[in-house]
Amino acid sequence: MTPEDISHTLEKDILGGTLAPGSVLPQGALAARFGVSRIPVRDALARLASAGLVELAPNRRARVVQMTRDEVIEAYDLRLLLETDLFARALKRMTPQDLDRIDYALARSDLEARNANWAEGDALFHAALYAPAQRSRQQAMIDGLRRACRVQIASYAILPEDTDRWLADHAALRDLCRAGQTTAAAERLRAHLTGARDTLLSHLT
Amino acid sequence: MTPEDISHTLEKDILGGTLAPGSVLPQGALAARFGVSRIPVRDALARLASAGLVELAPNRRARVVQMTRDEVIEAYDLRLLLETDLFARALKRMTPQDLDRIDYALARSDLEARNANWAEGDALFHAALYAPAQRSRQQAMIDGLRRACRVQIASYAILPEDTDRWLADHAALRDLCRAGQTTAAAERLRAHLTGARDTLLSHLT
DNA sequence: GGGTGTAAAAGTGTATACAGATATACAGAA
DNA sequence: TTCTGTATATCTGTATACACTTTTACACCC
Numbered sequence A, B: 001m002t003p004e005d006i007s008h009t010l011e012k013d014i015l016g017g018t019l020a021p022g023s024v025l026p027q028g029a030l031a032a033r034f035g036v037s038r039i040p041v042r043d044a045l046a047r048l049a050s051a052g053l054v055e056l057a058p059n060r061r062a063r064v065v066q067m068t069r070d071e072v073i074e075a076y077d078l079r080l081l082l083e084t085d086l087f088a089r090a091l092k093r094m095t096p097q098d099l100d101r102i103d104y105a106l107a108r109s110d111l112e113a114r115n116a117n118w119a120e121g122d123a124l125f126h127a128a129l130y131a132p133a134q135r136s137r138q139q140a141m142i143d144g145l146r147r148a149c150r151v152q153i154a155s156y157a158i159l160p161e162d163t164d165r166w167l168a169d170h171a172a173l174r175d176l177c178r179a180g181q182t183t184a185a186a187e188r189l190r191a192h193l194t195g196a197r198d199t200l201l202s203h204l205t
Numbered sequence C: 001g002g003g004t005g006t007a008a009a010a011g012t013g014t015a016t017a018c019a020g021a022t023a024t025a026c027a028g029a030a
Numbered sequence D: 001t002t003c004t005g006t007a008t009a010t011c012t013g014t015a016t017a018c019a020c021t022t023t024t025a026c027a028c029c030c
Helices: A003-016 A027-034 A038-050 A069-092 A096-114 A118-133 A136-154 A160-179 A182-204 B003-016 B027-034 B038-050 B069-092 B096-114 B118-133 B136-154 B160-179 B182-204
Strands: A062-064 B062-064
Touching: A003 A027, A003 A038, A003 A136, A027 A038, A038 A062, A038 B038, A069 A118, A069 A136, A069 A182, A069 B069, A069 B136, A096 A118, A096 A160, A118 A136, A118 A160, A136 A182, A136 B069, A160 A182, B003 B027, B003 B038, B003 B136, B027 B038, B038 B062, B069 B118, B069 B136, B069 B182, B096 B118, B096 B160, B118 B136, B118 B160, B136 B182, B160 B182
Parallel strands: none
Antiparallel strands: none
């Protein structure tokens, strides 16, 4: 059990909803759970903190982040800004191979969605969508925001109709990429994200 | 000497040019320097890594980040995207008090610039410029990018003419804010950033 | 009941020690 | 000289121990 393993496992717990926003994460308990001392646990918590999944304060126990309504709005605004920009860059450089990879990612995400593992597939599809842009830093920022948003979503049961809409959006995005309709594709992505934001916000109050 | 103190001190060294990009940072040496054990040093290095100032790899010594040309371009593209957006949001909500604070920051940055501490003043001025938007996450992202860029700049001697152009840009931005000329202000910010990028790129090869 | 002070319990931060991995220096071969 | 293999020195990762801080629980007073 390395710190990386520990942080990955905890990330799954957080994003899977086992650890709800606001939960406390005592180092000692985690150390016992993973069969290590507190040192690698501290390391793992530091990783999660820099990924934006937990909050650390001196002499305080770590907590799973809990975003306010305004913070959720800001996060989605940032995703809109960064993802539409990255998508536009990707579209300009998209090769037939990239399109095939997007097809593959779409098929996989479709599979995962029925397997109660929708978010994994979502991240995979969008990663494939943006990969042609070859912008690792921007991609990393987007991943961070995506994870932060997902922590908030994880505590709610996702409705099947949401999943359907979401899969339809992905399929539409794929089609628009293939057809080379860049402005329509960008618009669809924008709608996809604002839709996701609004369903999350409707659950928050 | 807390981990936070240590990371701040190291950050100053890195951004001040004492620790050039690529320098190694052995935990033991730092522990001796700061009079603590290696544990808080590891903590400080983790902070710097999450701020994007050093690179950490398992069982390897920490290194000050060294960006490639493409990474510099990507970083400035991201700053352009995030800073122009944040500036536009700030302009919409700018009050007379905010304008006074910007005046104050401009005066201070003018002072710091003559004191060989230009970057501190630069960060201060831009923070004042964006503060009315009240977007902590976006501001944090921008700060991270700004620091990452500055690490690369730190190793070069800044020409006085650059500082002059840079101060003139700031003054112009302030004036455009006061005059309420939002589109011209946004355009000036864009020029300010692309100018900074190009001088950095000209030094890189 | 509701607030307040205090002591025990639980938790965090860090020094020390040691095992394992990496980097360095140097001798010998091409 | 330049490359390669190897022994040594250095460095990192983590368990343990202990001091200090925060949290919790409970008795007390209003």
